[in-house]
Amino acid sequence: MTDARSIADSHPDTVRPATRDVILDAAERVVSREGSGRLTIDAVVRESGFSKGGVLYNFPSKQALIEGMVSRLILQAQEDCDCALEQATATGANPVATLIHVILAFKRTHRDVAMAVLAAASESPELLDPVRAMMARIRNDIIANAPDPVMARIALLAADGLHLADLLGLDMITPDEQEAVEARLIQLVSEPSPK
Amino acid sequence: MTDARSIADSHPDTVRPATRDVILDAAERVVSREGSGRLTIDAVVRESGFSKGGVLYNFPSKQALIEGMVSRLILQAQEDCDCALEQATATGANPVATLIHVILAFKRTHRDVAMAVLAAASESPELLDPVRAMMARIRNDIIANAPDPVMARIALLAADGLHLADLLGLDMITPDEQEAVEARLIQLVSEPSPK
DNA sequence: AAATGCAAACCGACCAGACGGTATAGATGC
DNA sequence: GCATCTATACCGTCTGGTCGGTTTGCATTT
Incomplete structure (x- = not known):
């Protein structure tokens, strides 16, 4: 009932x-x-x-409503990721680079919803559990399988940094700069580590 | 009055x-x-x-109280940064690396307060304006003066990503991994770009 | 130095409104 | 007519904020 x-x-x-x-x-x-x-x-x-x-x-309840928002967001994110990654493995593209693209695209499309999730999280952190689970599921094996796992992790972190800073209204990066950052991130995870 | x-x-x-x-x-x-x-x-x-x-x-008002929290936090952060950077220029240390250290140290020390600020921000974003101003002031010239500005920006973003993900309870990184990331970040901004 | 005056600092009862949630009645389709 | 929804009125609580009054520090006067 x-x-x-x-x-x-x-x-x-x-x-x-x-x-x-x-x-x-x-x-x-x-x-x-x-x-x-x-x-x-x-x-x-x-x-x-x-x-x-x-x-x-x-x-x-209000909590149920927020949970609804979160779960719809997660569903969307998971679809985006899975779809992109599937395509990547098919075409042999770099999965880390693909994921970076997805993160940044997501940032542009679902900014508002993500904000809500964030806010909800600050009040009742357990609402973020599924989000955390999803992120872990998708990322861990990608990072583990990357030729340079630390670099992969750094690149994903940077993408997250961009995303989260944007959510909080903290980022003061120009589109040009962001494009440069994006390109460089892709480059960093594409070539084997120089060391 | x-x-x-x-x-x-x-x-x-x-x-x-x-x-x-x-x-x-x-x-x-x-x-x-x-x-x-x-x-x-x-x-x-x-x-x-x-x-x-x-x-x-x-x-x-409650808003005034939150503003008080924010401004005290900013004051603290600014002190940390200025002090560390001053020391860096004196000893000739890499300013970007220094700033990364400060960010991560801040994350460890002031986790709770930063959470409050974050939460407050999600309710009334204008409260973050001073935070944004401070971040811009400190970072822009550091990034601009770095030998590899894009790389510097990426490293700082990654540090932010680590910090923010932690605040949101999103990070699932082990201390070991984090150490590796930290070391690699420092290395990335220390050597001139290979390209 | 004791008394006086005054404003800053502090107290706590009170209020108005917002908010989450319930109860119950009405509509709509099968 | 029964299940699935939708609408409206209402309630209890919580919370931000007000307000009149009390205390405390401190300078001035006598």
């Missing part, structure tokens, strides 16, 4: 017009517009056009 | 027992113990031993 439809959406869009997704979209809009501290149920109600009852029917 | 003692404390510890600092300490303790979402005025009141009136006398 608590989860009339279970947490993971079973019927993506068939009969159900994906009410949950509409609500999640609204929540994302609220966060990106007013900041993650202003993510309140009433705000989502206002933004989504649904009533409070409707929202709370689909997400029985 | 609004700032009977002005914002920057004039008398560090002489006559005035630095009430503001006592309150800020309490706020930091609250955040590090209960998480940044639980940073409430009443919690600070309980933790500090002052009354609500007393706390709100020194920081007229």
Whole structure:
């Protein structure tokens, strides 16, 4: 009864017009517009056009709603990664470089959602557990299999640094500089270590 | 009247027992113990031993209190950086490497406070403006003057990545790995670019 | 040096509003 | 008519902030 439809959406869009997704979209809009501290149920109600009852029917609590946002984000990220990596192994491209691309692309596309996740995390860190698990799963073997694991790790860290700094509004890098950094990162993980 | 003692404390510890600092300490303790979402005025009141009136006398609003936390943190960071860099130029050490060390040391020492700042930022991003300004001031010329600016930027980004991931509880790096990364970063910014 | 005056510092009860959540009634499709 | 949703009114709590009053440090007066 608590989860009339279970947490993971079973019927993506068939009969159900994906009410949950509409609500999640609204929540994302609220966060990106007013900041993650202003993510309140009433705000989502206002933004989504649904009533409070409707929202709370689909997400029985605020925590559930945030979990919904997080899990949708993770799903998206995992798809991005898996898809890109699959393509990379098919074409023989460098997996580390591929992952860097994915991270930076993700940064550009899902900035707002990631912010929400971040905010949620600061309040209840356990919400980040699945995120951490996903990151570990994807990265560890890539790093381990890289010709220069330390360098691979550094490159991924730098990409993360770029991403996170951007999320926090801390990055003051120009697009040109960022392009240079990106190119250099790819180069660093592509050639075998000089040492 | 609004700032009977002005914002920057004039008398560090002489006559005035630095009430503001006592309150800020309490706020930091609250955040590090209960998480940044639980940073409430009443919690600070309980933790500090002052009354609500007393706390709100020194920081007229919660926002002011958070600003106080941020500005004290910035002051600390700036001191750390300036001191280390001064020493570096005196001994001829690599400034980029020095800054990396400072970033990572800061991560270890002020983890809790930085978390609070981060959390505060996600609610009202403008609170991070001074942080951004400080980072820009210190970094830009270092990067510009480095023999390999792009590499320097990458190294600093990686250090940031490490720091931020840790703050968010996202990092799953072992101490050994971290040491390796650190050493390699130093090495990367120490030798002239191979290309 | 004791008394006086005054403002800065501090106290704690109180309030208004926001927020998360519930209860219950109404709509809609099968 | 039953299950699945959606809408509205409402409640209890928590929290930021106010306000009148009390204490404390300190200079001035006598």
